[in-house]
Amino acid sequence: MHLYPDNRDVFEQITVLAPGLLGASVGMAVAKHSPSRKIHVWARRAETRVQCELLEWCHAVHSAAEEAVKGADLVIICSPVETIAPLVERIAEHLKEGAIVTDVGSTKSLLCHNAKAAMPAHAFFVGSHPMAGSEKSGLEYADRDLFKQRPCFVTPLPETPETVTEQVVRFWMELGMQVCTISPETHDEIVAYISHLPHILASTLCAALQKKDSKWRHFAGAGLRDTTRIASGSPILWKSILEQNREEILRALDTFEDEIHHFRSALANREWFEVSNLLEHGKHYRDSLSPDATEQ
Amino acid sequence: MHLYPDNRDVFEQITVLAPGLLGASVGMAVAKHSPSRKIHVWARRAETRVQCELLEWCHAVHSAAEEAVKGADLVIICSPVETIAPLVERIAEHLKEGAIVTDVGSTKSLLCHNAKAAMPAHAFFVGSHPMAGSEKSGLEYADRDLFKQRPCFVTPLPETPETVTEQVVRFWMELGMQVCTISPETHDEIVAYISHLPHILASTLCAALQKKDSKWRHFAGAGLRDTTRIASGSPILWKSILEQNREEILRALDTFEDEIHHFRSALANREWFEVSNLLEHGKHYRDSLSPDATEQ
Structure with missing residues (x-):
């Protein structure tokens, strides 16, 4: 105190x-x-x-x-x-x-x-x-x-x-x-990437899956569950967050869209070195996050 | 037995x-x-x-x-x-x-x-x-x-x-x-959406974040951790999976890219009804997954 x-x-x-x-x-x-x-x-x-x-x-x-x-x-x-x-x-x-x-x-x-x-x-x-x-x-x-x-x-x-x-x-x-x-501005840039972008991806993935055969949901494994957990968040709260941080989020989305587009090209063109590279970079980043209380 | x-x-x-x-x-x-x-x-x-x-x-x-x-x-x-x-x-x-x-x-x-x-x-x-x-x-x-x-x-x-x-x-x-x-073919279509696509999104998000300020990783909350957990999977194993199911995955990626592009436009154009709609659909899908053993 x-x-x-x-x-x-x-x-x-x-x-x-x-x-x-x-x-x-x-x-x-x-x-x-x-x-x-x-x-x-x-x-x-x-x-x-x-x-x-x-x-x-x-x-x-x-x-x-x-x-x-x-x-x-x-x-x-x-x-x-x-x-x-x-x-x-x-x-x-x-x-x-x-x-x-x-x-x-x-x-x-x-x-x-x-x-x-x-x-x-x-x-x-x-x-x-x-x-x-x-x-x-x-x-x-x-x-x-x-x-x-x-x-x-x-x-x-x-x-x-x-x-x-x-x-x-x-x-x-x-x-x-x-x-x-x-500063508030730097904060908003950071959370656009590390919090709002992941939320949008989870919601978008779920919205895309929602359009597919409804029986598929019975096959959801732990990977899909974890990846999409935050999509259960309140749409009302999240709409406000997206509204307040719209510009930073649009920039973060552009960065992500570039990355996924790059990945798609590599996969389409069988550029396996590039595909492996992306998986390696992703793993390197994820492994570098300090363990969460719930992961210990 | x-x-x-x-x-x-x-x-x-x-x-x-x-x-x-x-x-x-x-x-x-x-x-x-x-x-x-x-x-x-x-x-x-x-x-x-x-x-x-x-x-x-x-x-x-x-x-x-x-x-x-x-x-x-x-x-x-x-x-x-x-x-x-x-x-x-x-x-x-x-x-x-x-x-x-x-x-x-x-x-x-x-x-x-x-x-x-x-x-x-x-x-x-x-x-x-x-x-x-x-x-x-x-x-x-x-x-x-x-x-x-x-x-x-x-x-x-x-x-x-x-x-x-x-x-x-x-x-x-x-x-x-x-x-x-x-059938093996239907299996591959389903897992492209419910398993391989989520993995690619997790890896791609991590690969995009890897390019940003390395100090940001200290601010990772439970949302980012859950969303990206599977990106820690073996790049060698995953490269093989992507290779074997390449065509179905490309189709799943196209569906996802359409969805995220649609979302980006709605956000860019301040179409808040559309933005809310996507969040609602995402929540509806996620909430419909039966609870996982680890979530109970």
């Missing part, structure tokens, strides 16, 4: 806006690592608020976001990407002096600039992207260990004070994350 | 040629389900033979394939796809009257026709493709439960006697597999 010189916790009160899989996991993880912190939540739906009232980590449930952020040292917005900047706008006036607002959205550039513009002068916004999650969504899949050993981006703008960035970095590190600070 | 009317086991002696991950898993699974069967093996490398001598399920180890198949009721060839028909040619004369030869290769059409042509009149070949395995290869990763609940194709030719097909179907079912008989 990070303390002020007088031993007071920097983030005594934390407010989670829109606790779904990620927001509720943040709440559970904070309760585990820093049990003295008070956690407030706001949920748009009445049924989620009722669920939240039953959760041990949840100290106060609010029906208005404006109320929920009052007195909060840290506000974490966990709603879908396109709703984050509008939410910042809504809570801006109600933030206490020196409050820090962050989020868990999968895209950063557009969002961070809009959120920053919506912030009042007396509080700070710095974007976060904890790369944890699942193809599942919803409070009921929350997991207090979701963030352990996972990568997390924190994306300050040039004008973000260093101490603000540092406090948010420390917050995610306390939950066990491996944090990297980076 | 399948018995003759006089209660004698149809497959008293089984010979596994080239016990790697799959062959050794067959041996272990047979020893578990039908402990009275004798299992002989032949391995090309001396070091594998030494390893095999230490394995409980392995009753005899041979340094010549011709010797190993003598007296066998069932021969299972587990070597890479391009070596299967040549091995059939080599053992043909040494097979006993009525012996059945099968394999575990990932492609079937070319292989089954070549293997059939190499067989003597007094024995039978029918192809198999147990869809089990791993991105790992080698005896040391063998697992007696590898075949449990997994799909398996058995691919008779029109001239294959029904009783031969039936005995091979029964053999895989006894190891817990869900067996489907199908």
Whole structure:
């Protein structure tokens, strides 16, 4: 836990806006690592608020976001990407002096600039992207260990004070994350390749298979299952992500289309050296990824 | 266990040629389900033979394939796809009257026709493709439960006697597999889509990422790991598979390229209804796959 010189916790009160899989996991993880912190939540739906009232980590449930952020040292917005900047706008006036607002959205550039513009002068916004999650969504899949050993981006703008960035970095590190600070623009380029492109390939492969004989699905092996698992993710959430990061994704798609086109030519022309080369490069890259918690 | 009317086991002696991950898993699974069967093996490398001598399920180890198949009721060839028909040619004369030869290769059409042509009149070949395995290869990763609940194709030719097909179907079912008989040509079409295409996408994605900043690999989340796991498979084995099933794979690649091109256009032109549609179709297909043993 990070303390002020007088031993007071920097983030005594934390407010989670829109606790779904990620927001509720943040709440559970904070309760585990820093049990003295008070956690407030706001949920748009009445049924989620009722669920939240039953959760041990949840100290106060609010029906208005404006109320929920009052007195909060840290506000974490966990709603879908396109709703984050509008939410910042809504809570801006109600933030206490020196409050820090962050989020868990999968895209950063557009969002961070809009959120920053919506912030009042007396509080700070710095974007976060904890790369944890699942193809599942919803409070009921929350997991207090979701963030352990996972990568997390924190994306300050040039004008973000260093101490603000540092406090948010420390917050995610306390939950066990491996944090990297980076500009929102570089973040969006990286995730276009390592997260959004793989999602598009999984979805596109499934959409192509959907058109073939429906009996074929009974023959799906572990390879197809793993390759396509993320295609089960929420189309609504993913449409927003693709919309927010459209330009970077188009560039990543071009790179991929070049590669697959090159591969297809090699196969069509029986250029077996080229085919082997691509397989070797692919294996080399995959083997170089450090093992995942679930692979160990 | 399948018995003759006089209660004698149809497959008293089984010979596994080239016990790697799959062959050794067959041996272990047979020893578990039908402990009275004798299992002989032949391995090309001396070091594998030494390893095999230490394995409980392995009753005899041979340094010549011709010797190993003598007296066998069932021969299972587990070597890479391009070596299967040549091995059939080599053992043909040494097979006993009525012996059945099968394999575990990932492609079937070319292989089954070549293997059939190499067989003597007094024995039978029918192809198999147990869809089990791993991105790992080698005896040391063998697992007696590898075949449990997994799909398996058995691919008779029109001239294959029904009783031969039936005995091979029964053999895989006894190891817990869900067996489907199908022509070698249809098999190759199906696996081009559900197995070879996903492998190519995983390899191609990795090959494309290999060209980007090498630090990006530290940010790989579970999505990228799952999507690309199979790219760690042996490039040598996969080059052979692609070679043997080249035409069907080219057709599958065309279907995929159409789909991704369609997606790219929709994203480029901000046709969000189309983008959502593709994500929905992809999710619908993925959700319709019955849960895998490892997903339960």
